[in-house]
Amino acid sequence: xxxxxxxxxxxxxxxxxxxxxxxxxxxxxxxxxxxxxxxxxxxxxxxxxxxxxxxxxxxxxxxxxxxxxxxxxxxxxxxxxxxxxxxxxxxxxxxxxxxxxxxxxxxxxxxxxxxxxxxxxxxxxxxxxxxxxxxxxxxxxxxxxxxxxxxxxxxxxxxxxxxxxxxxxxxxxxxxxxxxxxxxxxxxxxxxxxxxxxxxxxxxxxxxxxxxxxxxxxxxxxxxxxxxxxxxxxxxxxxxxxxxxxxxxxxxxxxxxxxxxxxxxxxxxxxxxxxxxxxxxxxxxxxxxxxxxxxxxxxxxxxxxxxxxxxxxxxxxxxxxxxxxxxxxxxxxxxxxxxxxxxxxxxxxxxxxxxxxxxxxxxxxxxxxxxxxxxxxxxxxxxxxxxxxxxxxxxxxxxxxxxxxxxxxxxxxxxxxxxxxxxxxxxxxxxxxxxxxxxxxxxxxxxxxxxxxxxxxxxxxxxxxxxxxxxxxxxxxxxxxxxxxxxxxxxxxxxxxxxxxxxxxxxxxxxxxxxxxxxxxxxxxxxxxxxxxxxxxxxxxxxxxxxxxxxxxxxxxxxxxxxxxxxxxxxxxxxxxxxxxxxxxxxxxxxxxxxxxxxxxxxxxxxxxxxxxxxxxxxxxxxxxxxxxxxx
Amino acid sequence: xxxxxxxxxxxxxxxxxxxxxxxxxxxxxxxxxxxxxxxxxxxxxxxxxxxxxxxxxxxxxxxxxxxxxxxxxxxxxxxxxxxxxxxxxxxxxxxxxxxxxxxxxxxxxxxxxxxxxxxxxxxxxxxxxxxxxxxxxxxxxxxxxxxxxxxxxxxxxxxxxxxxxxxxxxxxxxxxxxxxxxxxxxxxxxxxxxxxxxxxxxxxxxxxxxxxxxxxxxxxxxxxxxxxxxxxxxx
Ligand SMILES: Cc1cc2nc3c(=O)[nH]c(=O)nc-3n(C[C@H](O)[C@H](O)[C@H](O)COP(=O)(O)O)c2cc1C
Ligand code: SF4
Ligand code: SF4
Ligand code: FES
Numbered sequence: 034x035x036x037x038x039x040x041x042x043x044x045x046x047x048x049x050x051x052x053x054x055x056x057x058x059x060x061x062x063x064x065x066x067x068x069x070x071x072x073x074x075x076x077x078x079x080x081x082x083x084x085x086x087x088x089x090x091x092x093x094x095x096x097x098x099x100x101x102x103x104x105x106x107x108x109x110x111x112x113x114x115x116x117x118x119x120x121x122x123x124x125x126x127x128x129x130x131x132x133x134x135x136x137x138x139x140x141x142x143x144x145x146x147x148x149x150x151x152x153x154x155x156x157x158x159x160x161x162x163x164x165x166x167x168x169x170x171x172x173x174x175x176x177x178x179x180x181x182x183x184x185x186x187x188x189x190x191x192x193x194x195x196x197x198x199x200x201x202x203x204x205x206x207x208x209x210x211x212x213x214x215x216x217x218x219x220x221x222x223x224x225x226x227x228x229x230x231x232x233x234x235x236x237x238x239x240x241x242x243x244x245x246x247x248x249x250x251x252x253x254x255x256x257x258x259x260x261x262x263x264x265x266x267x268x269x270x271x272x273x274x275x276x277x278x279x280x281x282x283x284x285x286x287x288x289x290x291x292x293x294x295x296x297x298x299x300x301x302x303x304x305x306x307x308x309x310x311x312x313x314x315x316x317x318x319x320x321x322x323x324x325x326x327x328x329x330x331x332x333x334x335x336x337x338x339x340x341x342x343x344x345x346x347x348x349x350x351x352x353x354x355x356x357x358x359x360x361x362x363x364x365x366x367x368x369x370x371x372x373x374x375x376x377x378x379x380x381x382x383x384x385x386x387x388x389x390x391x392x393x394x395x396x397x398x399x400x401x402x403x404x405x406x407x408x409x410x411x412x413x414x415x416x417x418x419x420x421x422x423x424x425x426x427x428x429x430x431x432x433x434x435x436x437x438x439x440x441x442x443x444x445x446x447x448x449x450x451x452x453x454x455x456x457x458x459x460x461x462x463x464x465x466x467x468x469x470x471x472x473x474x475x476x477x478x479x480x481x482x483x484x485x486x487x488x489x490x491x492x493x494x495x496x497x498x499x500x501x502x503x504x505x506x507x508x509x510x511x512x513x514x515x516x517x518x519x520x521x522x523x524x525x526x527x528x529x530x531x532x533x534x535x536x537x538x539x540x541x542x543x544x545x546x547x548x549x550x551x552x553x554x555x556x557x558x559x560x561x562x563x564x565x566x567x568x569x570x571x572x573x574x575x576x577x578x579x580x581x582x583x584x585x586x587x588x589x590x591x592x593x594x595x596x597x598x599x600x601x602x603x604x605x606x607x608x609x610x611x612x613x614x615x616x617x618x619x620x621x622x623x624x625x626x627x628x629x630x631x632x633x634x635x636x637x638x639x640x641x642x643x644x645x646x647x648x649x650x651x652x653x654x655x656x657x658x659x660x661x662x663x664x665x
Numbered sequence: 666x667x668x669x670x671x672x673x674x675x676x677x678x679x680x681x682x683x684x685x686x687x688x689x690x691x692x693x694x695x696x697x698x699x700x701x702x703x704x705x706x707x708x709x710x711x712x713x714x715x716x717x718x719x720x721x722x723x724x725x726x727x728x729x730x731x732x733x734x735x736x737x738x739x740x741x742x743x744x745x746x747x748x749x750x751x752x753x754x755x756x757x758x759x760x761x762x763x764x765x766x767x768x769x770x771x772x773x774x775x776x777x778x779x780x781x782x783x784x785x786x787x788x789x790x791x792x793x794x795x796x797x798x799x800x801x802x803x804x805x806x807x808x809x810x811x812x813x814x815x816x817x818x819x820x821x822x823x824x825x826x827x828x829x830x831x832x833x834x835x836x837x838x839x840x841x842x843x844x845x846x847x848x849x850x851x852x853x854x855x856x857x858x859x860x861x862x863x864x865x866x867x868x869x870x871x872x873x874x875x876x877x878x879x880x881x882x883x884x885x886x887x888x889x890x891x892x893x894x895x896x897x898x899x900x
Pocket of ligand 1: 275
């Protein structure tokens with residue numbers, strides 16, 4: 034059968050099989066689209082025809098969803114779909130040269146499909162391999178640590194049409210690079226022990242037995258294990274590790290107390306979307322100790338009375354899916370998931386994994402829930418909040434991977450033990466994903482309160498001019514601030530820690546981040562959809578040497594507008610990298626100012642470049658020298 | 666239960682469940698908006714209706730009113746921000762008012778007048794969007810779509826047809842119709858659909874009607890948008 038040219042019948046067969054496996058449930062649309070594409074290489078109009086019939090949903094809905102996610106293709110795509118990670122650290126490690134090498138070798142233009150329909154090569158946002166870049170995804174499987182030789186080998190395999198399954202397994206090996214471990218990464222954890230500890234903590238006096246629901250309702254009266262577990266989480270002072278730092282105990286309590294409508298259940302969601310460029314600690318936690326994370330989810334289910342759980346795994350981590358599913362299956366056999374967990378009557382809980390498809394915004398919890406429901410990942414209007422009206426309008430908690438891992442340890446060792454670690458306002462430890470200009474990139478686990486300077490020293494960073502903490506939406510810290518600490522009282526972080534030494538141009542760093550936000554804006558609200566594009570254009574204007582102080586005022590104004598009018602956190606923070614770098618690394622901007630006043634973005638000479646390309650002329654006579662010397 | 670809040674110092678009564686814009690509309694007070702329509706479920710995407718509630722910005726079409734709220738709307742600060750939003754919408758699409766059939770009946774244009782927008786300010790994006798003339802009665806000129814989703818909601822919730830939806834993401838978000846060919850002519854859309862009447866700008870246009878009412882005598886030529894009953898929700 035010719036590539037990309039499956040017969041309608043074959044496509045229908047694939048669709049039927051996938052749709053049947055998801056019980057004809059349109060809320061599984063994202064999973065269905067992903068699997069259909071894995072089998073057919075793209076989502077053809079014929080596939081949509083068939084989905085429309087078998088799922089009973091209008092075509093507009095399917096096309097609307099398929100069109101939202103970067104990893105879904107509604108146009109024919111190569112049999113091999115190569116995406117190079119375009120995070121700033123991948124760039125610093127030479128990803129662009131790697132991509133050019135592959136494109137040249139395969140005779141394919143970036144962003145296009147090769148003429149024989151075999152391969153396409155393009156870029157994608159950070160793939161979460163910053164400690165071992167440059168990295169790429171091939172049909173959503175990660176290959177890290179690229180070298181020129183490896184690129185040549187890959188080109189050869191593609192040319193030879195070798196099926197991905199037959200490629201050398203070593204290519205797909207990723208490193209954990211754990212450089213400093215503390216309670217989480219050192220945990221010598223045996224599956225089930227946190228749950229046993231939680232159950233044992235049930236008070237016998239029945240004080241906590243009020244307000245028992247769902248799996249608690251099945252428990253013998255007087256046992257308040259869930260209440261006691263919740264108390265430990267509160268006592269631990271645990272705050273969410275996904276960035277915003279909301280108090281976990283309060284979130285869980287609100288969900289537990291939310292009224293249940295008839296037939297509804299409570300839901301636990303693990304946010305493994307990890308889209309913030311520079312963050313890869315959830316990947317390592319999941320590959321290193323998935324049991325700890327799943328057990329934390331089960332502890333949460335026990336505490337709030339949930340019966341259904343989801344892991345929302347980012348599409349970039351598709352390669353982990355089979356392994357994670359095997360771990361879940363093993364837990365079911367151990368009676369740590371499923372019915373009557375650990376023999377507790379009514380203790381029912383199970384976990385499904387949903388895989389995303391290349392949309393950073395799906396890390397935002399309400400967009401994540403929309404995506405879980407098989408929709409476009411657009412953030413919802415709030416209130417109501419997910420704790421009362423989440424997945425399919427049921428009470429839902431969404432927590433970060435690391436939050437669940439910490440919760441399991443708290444269930445095991447108690448809240449007081451945990452609260453004693455870290456600082457007063459930031460209990461426990463934090464995983465940092467360190468990458469960039471340093472000798473030892475990787476995962477560092479510290480008690481909260483560690484200084485930026487300490488981290489830089491530990492990772493072997495020298496001549497550092499800046500550290501970007503918490504990724505593009507976080508904060509850029511210059512040398513004068515290196516004694517500031519990681520913690521909710523000073524610099525909170527989801528986990529990214531990107532190091533830039535004195536050779537780096539901080540303007541280009543900010544520009545990369547702005548491109549990221551522009552690309553990842555969901556497009557729902559006007560200020561962010563248009564504002565991030567305007568900001569990108571302004572940064573490109575500066576990059577092209579057409580900057581003036583006027584542009585700063587424009588950036589300031591855009592920032593104001595995005596902050597105040599945007600619908601969600603993406604829009605609110607989209608200008609941060611620019612403002613931070615203007616404030617702290619002004620010379621990089623000043624060197625791009627060629628006029629004191631105003632310079633238009635339009636450059637006559639540049640406008641002629643396509644004409645030059647078409648005519649094959651590039652002599653002096655084919656150039657205009659503009660007044661401001663902007664011809665480059 | 667009936668309560669009140671204040672809007673620019675004026676006392677506004679409301680009943681439980683009403684959003685700020687609904688209560689304001691019922692009291693005859695205009696808050697600029699584009700994606701809100703009193704007959705449809707609020708959406709909250711255009712952000713034109715943003716007000717300050719107890720000092721914090723929020724979309725008034727989705728925010729439930731609560732007793733004692735202090736709401737600011739017609740301030741120079743907020744209107745400047747709203748003006749920037751309309752400018753953004755103008756440069757994002759291709760809005761050449763003098764050549765548009767909807768001119769004078771267009772909510773985007775009228776809102777821009779209301780906010781005193783004098784120029785587009787930003788560089789135009791000049792997107793390349795093809796017109797769909799496949800339907801016998803209706804023309805779709807995507808050049809002017811502001812992605813308000815009103816047609817989507819009307820078709821889904823009132824007509825029960827799902828003729829329209831949004832696809833794409835970010836700045837590439839665009840309107841699609843329910844046909845394999847992608848053309849309106851291949852859908853079950855009709856002129857009597859609710860979705861045929863809701864577009865606030867000049868995208869969904871009835872064919873052979875152009876300029877039936879001369880420019881100068883159209884809705885917003887006669888009265889500014891802030892005084893038009895339809896937009897305060899008083900219909
Ligand atoms: C644009 C955006 C992206 C986000 N991405 C993530 C993410 O990748 N992972 C994550 O855990 N939280 C992410 N969040 C935060 C979540 O919305 C939510 O606060 C978090 O998952 C709650 O978990 P926690 O309380 O355990 O931190 C994101 C938020 C925004 C606004
Ligand atoms: S702020 Fe950006 S990402 Fe968030 S809803 Fe608006 S367009 Fe979408
Ligand atoms: S066609 Fe009109 S009603 Fe529909 S989304 Fe676009 S602007 Fe809104
Ligand atoms: S009218 Fe409220 S956001 Fe559009």
